[in-house]
Amino acid sequence: MSTREKTWWWIAGALILLYCLFPIAWIISLSFKGPADIANGQFLPSSPTGENYSTILTGTASDLFLPALRNSFGICLIATFISCILAMFAAYAIARLDFPGKKLILSTALVVAIFPVISIVTPLFNLWRQIGLYDTWLGLIIPYLSLTLPISIWTMSAFFREIPWEMEQAAQVDGATTWQAFRKVIVPLAAPGVFTTAIIAFFIAWNDFAYGISLTSTSAARPVPAALGLFSGASQFVDPTGSIAAAAVIVTIPVVVLVLIFQRRIVAGLTNGAVKG
Amino acid sequence: MTTTTLPPGKKTEPVSAPPGGISDRSRAERRLGWMLAGPAFVIMLLVTAYPIVQAVYYSLFNYRLTDPQNRSFIGLGNYGVILTDALWWQAVAVTVFITVVTVVVELILGFALALVMSKALQSLRPVLRAAILIPYAVITVVSAFSWQFAFSITTGFVNKWFAWLPGIGADTDWFGDKWTSLLVICLAEIWKTTPFISLLLLAGLAQVPDVLQEAAMVDGATWWQRMWRVTIPNMKAAIMVALLFRSLDAFRIFDSIYIMTAGANGTESVSFLAYRQTISRVEIGLGSAVSVLLFLCVMGIAFGFIKGFRIDLSQARGER
Numbered sequence: 001m002s003t004r005e006k007t008w009w010w011i012a013g014a015l016i017l018l019y020c021l022f023p024i025a026w027i028i029s030l031s032f033k034g035p036a037d038i039a040n041g042q043f044l045p046s047s048p049t050g051e052n053y054s055t056i057l058t059g060t061a062s063d064l065f066l067p068a069l070r071n072s073f074g075i076c077l078i079a080t081f082i083s084c085i086l087a088m089f090a091a092y093a094i095a096r097l098d099f100p101g102k103k104l105i106l107s108t109a110l111v112v113a114i115f116p117v118i119s120i121v122t123p124l125f126n127l128w129r130q131i132g133l134y135d136t137w138l139g140l141i142i143p144y145l146s147l148t149l150p151i152s153i154w155t156m157s158a159f160f161r162e163i164p165w166e167m168e169q170a171a172q173v174d175g176a177t178t179w180q181a182f183r184k185v186i187v188p189l190a191a192p193g194v195f196t197t198a199i200i201a202f203f204i205a206w207n208d209f210a211y212g213i214s215l216t217s218t219s220a221a222r223p224v225p226a227a228l229g230l231f232s233g234a235s236q237f238v239d240p241t242g243s244i245a246a247a248a249v250i251v252t253i254p255v256v257v258l259v260l261i262f263q264r265r266i267v268a269g270l271t272n273g274a275v276k277g
Numbered sequence: 278m279t280t281t282t283l284p285p286g287k288k289t290e291p292v293s294a295p296p297g298g299i300s301d302r303s304r305a306e307r308r309l310g311w312m313l314a315g316p317a318f319v320i321m322l323l324v325t326a327y328p329i330v331q332a333v334y335y336s337l338f339n340y341r342l343t344d345p346q347n348r349s350f351i352g353l354g355n356y357g358v359i360l361t362d363a364l365w366w367q368a369v370a371v372t373v374f375i376t377v378v379t380v381v382v383e384l385i386l387g388f389a390l391a392l393v394m395s396k397a398l399q400s401l402r403p404v405l406r407a408a409i410l411i412p413y414a415v416i417t418v419v420s421a422f423s424w425q426f427a428f429s430i431t432t433g434f435v436n437k438w439f440a441w442l443p444g445i446g447a448d449t450d451w452f453g454d455k456w457t458s459l460l461v462i463c464l465a466e467i468w469k470t471t472p473f474i475s476l477l478l479l480a481g482l483a484q485v486p487d488v489l490q491e492a493a494m495v496d497g498a499t500w501w502q503r504m505w506r507v508t509i510p511n512m513k514a515a516i517m518v519a520l521l522f523r524s525l526d527a528f529r530i531f532d533s534i535y536i537m538t539a540g541a542n543g544t545e546s547v548s549f550l551a552y553r554q555t556i557s558r559v560e561i562g563l564g565s566a567v568s569v570l571l572f573l574c575v576m577g578i579a580f581g582f583i584k585g586f587r588i589d590l591s592q593a594r595g596e597r
Binding site: 009030042086087097102108115142143203214270 | 309325335390414415417480532569579
């Protein structure tokens with residue numbers, strides 16, 4: 001490759017980097033702007049300050065933000081855990097066993113994945129009010145399964161198809177039952193796929209806004225995206241922009257860290273499920 | 278001849294059931310299969326099929342949550358009200374506009390990104406792949422805020438940076454008008470979801486056989502010809518999958534609109550309309566009817582795509 005060509009590739013790469021990071025850089029920069037700087041019309045703060053972070057972590061906005069952060073982590077982790085367990089069994093059956101209805105399960109997963117969230121929200125809103133699940137953790141965990149289960153099943157079955165299943169047969173020849181072969185041989189082999197699926201499912205639950213804003217009303221269960229959406233309407237602070245930016249940065253950090261650590265696997269997980277599925 | 282065969286034979290070809298019922302082994306396998314996959318299947322049905330049936334039921338009533346005494350059965354009355362209301366058709370138009378604009382731009386941009394990533398220098402590739410996942414992983418609400426603040430008349434920098442362009446000045450209110458609001462909404466959506474498309478297309482690019490490219494090159498095809506005659510036809514499946522998922526996703530747009538405009542200036546999408554009827558106005562009946570219509574739209578798009586997709590697949594097979 002000539003130096004000239006190389007330069008062009010570097011420029012193209014730099015443009016992509018700029019594209020990906022620019023809005024993130026902007027919100028980080030915004031989060032360090034003080035009240036006087038917020039409307040300065042500049043990209044960068046003229047005198048960076050940590051004020052916004054103290055507002056949301058210890059100050060006036062902390063009773064809106066901190067419970068939301070706890071709710072988000074708790075609800076998303078539980079929903080991810082449940083859907084990964086269920087999807088693990090389902091994906092094993094789909095990738096490994098021969099039984100009628102396999103196609104039905106995969107098509108159901110596809111239909112559920114494309115289901116408009118808002119169409120589920122309307123009846124749930126009414127139902128949850130009647131049976132007392134409105135504004136509770138469980139009231140969000142259940143609908144979150146509709147977001148996380150389908151993609152978990154698809155991604156995991158794609159991963160499971162790649163597993164060297166001869167190992168399982170070898171174990172069965174050695175006298176293990178199907179169940180033992182699954183637990184002792186396949187689970188360790190499948191762990192990376194399960195783990196990747198868990199990350200992707202967590203992203204999806206973490207990203208939810210429609211359920212969060214519709215099925216909660218207090219800090220008892222309200223997750224972060226919904227709380228962020230309400231920051232603007234809350235009257236307890238003068239200008240919520242800086243606080244929103246700081247809160248946005250805090251909730252973005254965990255996912256960016258996960259992405260940077262596991263990027264290779266996540267890419268494989270996202271594309272396997274969709275292209276080969 | 279009935280001999281016990283070794284497992285490999287059993288695996289590759291489907292077991293032809295012996296006359297007079299299925300073997301114990303395959304019956305056990307069948308039972309195990311449903312035992313393992315059953316719970317996930319049942320839960321998926323419970324969390325979607327049940328609510329949508331409930332929504333269909335509610336949609337037949339004149340039912341307001343604050344006024345439960347006056348709940349009355351009105352048949353398809355709610356659908357009549359919605360389908361003759363300009364608000365519904367405006368929401369449909371906005372949703373279709375956003376879907377078409379974002380998906381077309383994302384497909385082109387995503388393809389360009391995928392091409393750069395597939396050809397990029399070895400040293401650059403992991404960095405790009407990690408970076409491109411960041412917009413995907415950022416919460417939609419956060420991305421919506423970031424774009425809103427950037428264009429906002431008070432906190433933004435866009436007006437200052439682009440003041441040299443005609444029509445943009447310090448007092449340009451991007452969220453004061455329907456089309457400029459929609460432009461910013463589309464920008465935010467495109468930024469957030471292009472990486473997903475480009476990753477799918479990158480996987481598709483990797484499946485295009487190199488020999489075909491080389492043969493075309495030997496035959497003297499230009500870069501452009503190779504792109505249109507070799508690369509794109511060979512990754513049609515990946516393109517269709519990306520298109521299908523993104524179109525359905527775009528049609529359900531809700532988060533960005535809620536954050537950026539809250540439906541002001543005629544920027545309401547179908548999802549937002551359903552939300553406003555049900556949650557804000559507690560018109561359970563009307564809101565349910567909008568939800569059901571939204572569901573039918575999404576299923577219609579999916580069905581259309583899959584029908585089209587099948588035709589494409591058979592065409593591709595016929596060409597080979």
